[in-house]
Amino acid sequence: MTDNQIWVRGVAMTAFAKRSTDGFAEMSQKALVAAVDNAGLTLNDIDELVCGTGYGGPLAGQRIAGPLGLTGPRITNVENACSSGLAALAIGMEAISSGRARTVAVVGVDRLSDMGRGALPLAQDDIEVRQGVIMPAVYAMRARRYLEETGATIEDIAKVSVKSRRYGSLNPLAQMRNEVTLEEVLGSRPVATPLTLLMCCPRGDGAAVAIISADAPGEARPGVVIKGLSVQSGRFTDGYRDMTRSELSERTASAAYKSAGLTPADIQVVETHDAFAIAELMYYESLGFAEFGRGWELIRDGATELDGRVAVNPSGGLMSRGHPVAATGVAQICEAYWQVAGDAGEHQVSGVTNVLTHCTGGGIAGFDHGASGVAIVGRA
Amino acid sequence: MTDNQIWVRGVAMTAFAKRSTDGFAEMSQKALVAAVDNAGLTLNDIDELVCGTGYGGPLAGQRIAGPLGLTGPRITNVENACSSGLAALAIGMEAISSGRARTVAVVGVDRLSDMGRGALPLAQDDIEVRQGVIMPAVYAMRARRYLEETGATIEDIAKVSVKSRRYGSLNPLAQMRNEVTLEEVLGSRPVATPLTLLMCCPRGDGAAVAIISADAPGEARPGVVIKGLSVQSGRFTDGYRDMTRSELSERTASAAYKSAGLTPADIQVVETHDAFAIAELMYYESLGFAEFGRGWELIRDGATELDGRVAVNPSGGLMSRGHPVAATGVAQICEAYWQVAGDAGEHQVSGVTNVLTHCTGGGIAGFDHGASGVAIVGRA
Numbered sequence: 001m002t003d004n005q006i007w008v009r010g011v012a013m014t015a016f017a018k019r020s021t022d023g024f025a026e027m028s029q030k031a032l033v034a035a036v037d038n039a040g041l042t043l044n045d046i047d048e049l050v051c052g053t054g055y056g057g058p059l060a061g062q063r064i065a066g067p068l069g070l071t072g073p074r075i076t077n078v079e080n081a082c083s084s085g086l087a088a089l090a091i092g093m094e095a096i097s098s099g100r101a102r103t104v105a106v107v108g109v110d111r112l113s114d115m116g117r118g119a120l121p122l123a124q125d126d127i128e129v130r131q132g133v134i135m136p137a138v139y140a141m142r143a144r145r146y147l148e149e150t151g152a153t154i155e156d157i158a159k160v161s162v163k164s165r166r167y168g169s170l171n172p173l174a175q176m177r178n179e180v181t182l183e184e185v186l187g188s189r190p191v192a193t194p195l196t197l198l199m200c201c202p203r204g205d206g207a208a209v210a211i212i213s214a215d216a217p218g219e220a221r222p223g224v225v226i227k228g229l230s231v232q233s234g235r236f237t238d239g240y241r242d243m244t245r246s247e248l249s250e251r252t253a254s255a256a257y258k259s260a261g262l263t264p265a266d267i268q269v270v271e272t273h274d275a276f277a278i279a280e281l282m283y284y285e286s287l288g289f290a291e292f293g294r295g296w297e298l299i300r301d302g303a304t305e306l307d308g309r310v311a312v313n314p315s316g317g318l319m320s321r322g323h324p325v326a327a328t329g330v331a332q333i334c335e336a337y338w339q340v341a342g343d344a345g346e347h348q349v350s351g352v353t354n355v356l357t358h359c360t361g362g363g364i365a366g367f368d369h370g371a372s373g374v375a376i377v378g379r380a
Numbered sequence: 381m382t383d384n385q386i387w388v389r390g391v392a393m394t395a396f397a398k399r400s401t402d403g404f405a406e407m408s409q410k411a412l413v414a415a416v417d418n419a420g421l422t423l424n425d426i427d428e429l430v431c432g433t434g435y436g437g438p439l440a441g442q443r444i445a446g447p448l449g450l451t452g453p454r455i456t457n458v459e460n461a462c463s464s465g466l467a468a469l470a471i472g473m474e475a476i477s478s479g480r481a482r483t484v485a486v487v488g489v490d491r492l493s494d495m496g497r498g499a500l501p502l503a504q505d506d507i508e509v510r511q512g513v514i515m516p517a518v519y520a521m522r523a524r525r526y527l528e529e530t531g532a533t534i535e536d537i538a539k540v541s542v543k544s545r546r547y548g549s550l551n552p553l554a555q556m557r558n559e560v561t562l563e564e565v566l567g568s569r570p571v572a573t574p575l576t577l578l579m580c581c582p583r584g585d586g587a588a589v590a591i592i593s594a595d596a597p598g599e600a601r602p603g604v605v606i607k608g609l610s611v612q613s614g615r616f617t618d619g620y621r622d623m624t625r626s627e628l629s630e631r632t633a634s635a636a637y638k639s640a641g642l643t644p645a646d647i648q649v650v651e652t653h654d655a656f657a658i659a660e661l662m663y664y665e666s667l668g669f670a671e672f673g674r675g676w677e678l679i680r681d682g683a684t685e686l687d688g689r690v691a692v693n694p695s696g697g698l699m700s701r702g703h704p705v706a707a708t709g710v711a712q713i714c715e716a717y718w719q720v721a722g723d724a725g726e727h728q729v730s731g732v733t734n735v736l737t738h739c740t741g742g743g744i745a746g747f748d749h750g751a752s753g754v755a756i757v758g759r760a
Contacts, residue, residue: 049613054438058461059742059751062613066749075613075751076467077459081438087456094474233429233442233455362439369446371439371455 006093006212008224008377009103010039011334013208016175016322020205024056024111028064028207032105035209040221043068046211047101049075052088052108054325055115064107074101082273082361083231084108085208085329086373090231092212102214108330109207136200139276140192146244146278147194152296154194158185159299160277161198164313167306168320170346175204175322185277199277204322208330210337216380222341223380227354228260231373244293248372249286249360256374257288262354264288267376269339269355270310271332274317284312287358287374311349314339325361329373332357336377354378386473386592388604388757389483390419391714393588396555396702400585404436404491408444408587412485415589420601423448426591427481429455432468432488434705435495444487454481462653462741463611464488465588465709466753470611472592482594488710489587516580516656520572523658526624527574532661532676534574538565539679540657541578544693547686548700550726555584555702565657579657584702588710590717596760602721603760607734608640611753624673628752629653629666629740636754637668642734644668647756649719649735650690651712654697664692667738667754691729694719705741709753712737716757734758 012034014020014027022030028051036043049070051061061075074095080087085108092104146152162182168174180198188197217223232252237245257263270287274280284295289310298304304312315321315335318328336355338344355377362370392414394400394407402410408431416423429450431441441455454475460467465488472484526532542562548554560578568577597603612632617625637643650667654660664675669690678684684692695701695715698708716735718724735757742750 058434058459059749060459062742062749062751065613066615071614071618071749073613074611075460075749076471076611079438079440079457079459080455091456091471094471094478098474098477231454231456233445233453234451235446238451362442369439369442369451369455371442 005225005380006096006214007216008226008333008337009041009211009213009217010035011210011337012038013173013331013334014206015173016204016206016324018175018202018204019113020111024109024114025063025067027111027205028107028109029068031207031209032064032107035105035211039211041103041211043070045103046070046073046105047103048073048092048095049105049107050088050092051075051077052084052326052329053077054079054081054084054110056109061107080361080371082325083329083359083371083373084326086359086375087231087371089210089329089333089375090229090373093226093229096212096214104212106210106212106330107207108327110324110326111205112203112324113205136192136195136276139278140195142243142282143194143278146281149244150293150296152281154186155182156296156299157199157277157281158182160274160280161185161319163299163305164274164317164319167314167347168316171316171321174316174320175202176316176320195276195278201275201318201323204324206322206324206327206331208327208334210330210333224337224340224377225380226375227262227378228256228376230255230259233369233371236370244282246282246286246360248370249283249358252372252374253287253358256376260376262376267310267354267356268352269314269349270312271315271317271335271355271357272312273359274313274319275323277319280312283358287356306347306349314344314347314349329359332359333375333377340377340379385605385760386476386594387596388606388713388717389421389591389593389597390415391590391717392418393553393711393714394586395553396584396586396704398555398582398584399493400491404489404494405443405447407585408487408489409448411587411589412444412487415485415591419591421483421591423450425483426450426453426485427483428453428472428475429485429487430468430472431455431457432464432706432709433457434459434461434464434490436489441487460741460751462705463709463739463751463753464706466739466755467611467751469590469709469713469755470609473606473609476592476594484592486590486592486710487587488707490704490706491585492583492704493585516572516575519656519658520575522623522662523574526658526661529624530673530676534566535562536676536679537579537657537661538562540654540660541565541699543679543685544654544697544699547694547727548696551696551701554696554700555582556696556700575656575658581655581698581703584704586702586704586707586711588707588714590710590713604717604720604757605760606755607642607758608636608756610635610639613749613751616750624662626662626666626740628750629663629738632752632754633667633738636756640756642756647690647734647736648732649694649729650692651695651697651715651735651737652692653739654693654699655703657699660692663738667736686727686729694724694727694729709739712739713755713757720757720759
């Protein structure tokens with residue numbers, strides 16, 4: 001398969017932040033230039049650019065590339081809500097596998113500070129959204145149900161936040177860098193009971209870029225490849241009709257494992273979509289690391305800590321690294337690259353050969369239908 | 381090459397209209413269901429859906445597919461300003477050529493009535509846009525320059541509008557269905573001198589869908605294939621630095637001809653991006669039907685009428701069919717299919733084997749960088 005491999009040649013991301021001093025294009029350009037440099041390439045080596053953005057507006061990729069003088073490459077702008085980053089990666093990989101491009105820049109970027117303080121413009125005209133069924137409310141209902149159906153306690157959910165902030169404190173690019181205690185998580189102000197403020201990811205601004213290529217890097221550089229990828233759409237729960245079980249993420253993960261020829265046992269690090277603390281427990285299950293209804297055992301046992309059986313969100317995840325919608329999926333690829341290359345610094349996991357990344361969006365809160373992506377990045 | 385052909389199996393579009401009574405999802409769903417029906421298929425035959433939209437907001441394709449129960453297919457949302465429709469077609473074709481999908485629904489949709497009456501939210505923070513360099517102003521400058529540099533007169537530009545409305549009057553799906561005289565075009569109110577109101581495309585709402593497939597239709601159905609496609613990004617003028625010469629559209633057309641193994645002499649019908657009347661004359665040249673600076677001779681000689689050497693915009697084009705941004709590129713594919721299949725009704729051109737479609741957006745009015753697409757659709 002070596003001939004058809006798609007290599008991650010280099011990555012970069014901005015430090016995610018609230019009210020970034022850089023504008024939408026500027027932050028993207030900084031990440032793009034840094035990623036190309038990290039790859040040991042130049043902007044002239046970029047054959048195509050795919051820009052994932054949720055709220056970047058018209059011709060986002062062109063507005064990033066133009067001022068850099070990148071007027072040759074084909075540019076495609078892709079949107080798939082919170083999984084826009086992996087949707088963009090998928091399109092970039094297909095540009096390579098079709099033979100049309102050798103090297104593609106995959107950008108994920110959003111600047112939520114441009115959106116004002118209110119709710120993001122999702123399906124605000126939807127009847128359910130108008131009744132208050134917005135994302136925190138949906139995840140709060142899931143949390144209540146999860147607590148009802150399983151052996152989990154609210155402390156188990158809060159522990160996800162404690163873990164997230166601990167690793168965020170080790171990640172210089174994270175938006176939230178202070179550690180918090182279990183008591184602080186439980187005692188922070190309620191957002192949608194049982195979820196408190198510290199169980200929800202923050203809004204912020206950021207850009208992340210991965211340079212992928214059909215060409216292997218030189219011997220001196222890390223040999224990191226994309227071993228599997230799946231991007232899917234569908235209802236959050238479809239066949240199972242259970243609000244604590246993401247049929248969509250399960251299906252996507254299953255397809256990604258199959259495309260990589262790997263199983264959960266082959267994965268040492270997971271970057272998953274912990275937009276809310278309860279989500280991480282649910283996705284332990286969706287991604288195959290725990291049986292349905294038993295994800296909480298992993299956080300209670302420390303199995304998903306940096307030195308656990310499978311380290312989950314060593315970057316701090318969405319709750320600590322931050323969640324500038326479309327930037328998240330590509331930032332997860334950055335983290336995967338760093339973990340495989342041994343470049344993750346203070347939050348490095350030891351002995352990493354394969355990392356699974358997972359993002360998902362929509363499907364609830366006015367959307368009958370969402371999107372999900374799972375990538376498996378590993379040592380060549 | 382027959383084995384690798386991509387067939388246009390069926391198409392449909394809504395009648396483009398100002399303040400459509402159908403909402404964004406409803407109009408798209410009507411076009412999607414009609415296109416699937418036109419193809420002799422069912423929704424279950426759709427393996428993937430690609431939705432091109434400029435202003436449809438998050439998860440546009442999912443919001444269209446979900447209520448129809450289309451919860452299986454992968455959905456990708458694509459934006460490339462006025463060329464979003466062909467950018468979506470390109471992604472759909474690659475889903476097929478990669479072997480991942482057999483049959484893909486390509487949707488183009490925008491509902492500009494949702495945007496209020498002001499300027500579309502392009503790069504409004506751009507310094508040039510703030511000085512008034514918006515699209516009509518840019519095309520007015522191009523028109524002035526074109527009149528200065530070539531033998532064209534303002535009547536030649538006005539004739540494009542007269543032709544457009546004549547064919548629009550023959551197209552039941554067109555937004556503007558009344559014929560106008562040369563005097564009416566010249567005498568309508570100035571928008572940006574020398575361009576008058578009747579030299580500018582209207583705003584409106586609409587959806588268009590093409591069902592493309594690796595599988596050939598049955599013998600009884602029209603055998604229509606996509607012979608070539610190119611989607612490119614870049615500056616409107618780059619190498620040439622001439623405001624009347626679209627380097628980007630030239631480059632895109634050249635690549636599309638090359639991919640199809642055809643030349644302008646092989647094309648009987650063109651659907652081009654006449655957002656303003658002057659644009660059609662410029663694109664006669666960019667697309668290879670006239671030498672640079674001599675496009676006006678074609679309209680003066682009647683060479684681009686329905687019975688001319690090459691029929692241009694028999695649908696009425698953007699100025700009469702209407703221009704709901706991302707819907708345009710796919711509506712052009714609908715028209716191409718109908719022309720090749722002999723189903724174009726009153727605006728049918730005789731003896732059509734190949735149709736070229738062209739759309740382009742951005743690159744001006746605050747964007748240093750734009751996008752363009754050219755497709756060649758023909759008899760198998």
